[in-house]
Amino acid sequence: QLQLVESGGGLVQPGGSLRLSCVVSGFSLDSYVMGWFRQAPGKEREGVLCISNDSGGSTTYAPSGKGRFTGSRDNAQNTVYLQMNNLKPEDTAVYYCAAVEWITVQVPCIVSSLGYDLWGQGTQVTVSS
16 A cells, blocks of 8 residues: 655744655655645745655655755655744645655656646644734
8 A cells, every 4th residue: 555644833933944755665765756845824835845756756846845945765664854944934835745656747846736646644743823
């Protein structure tokens, strides 16, 4: 069974940091393009960043993820990460990780949710004082 499980969300004050994790099972991470997305109440899901399946795990950032967010992957641990720094109230959202097998898309990275066919259940991040 292919599965993605996010964790690490919570309540944090403005200016704080969080690191989200996404553990995958049932497939090999090095064959998949991975993405992080978020959805705030009343808004559409938006891309944060994607992580390619190349050996360096190169990352492409969507506008929402540039500057304060960093993506990484640990293939040995079957885990991808989203490091979020200097968090702002507008970062409040449910954060999702997503996966698509590289052979399906044959591109290094996708920041659109339409490109992914595997999703986690999400983890809530709330930035508030």
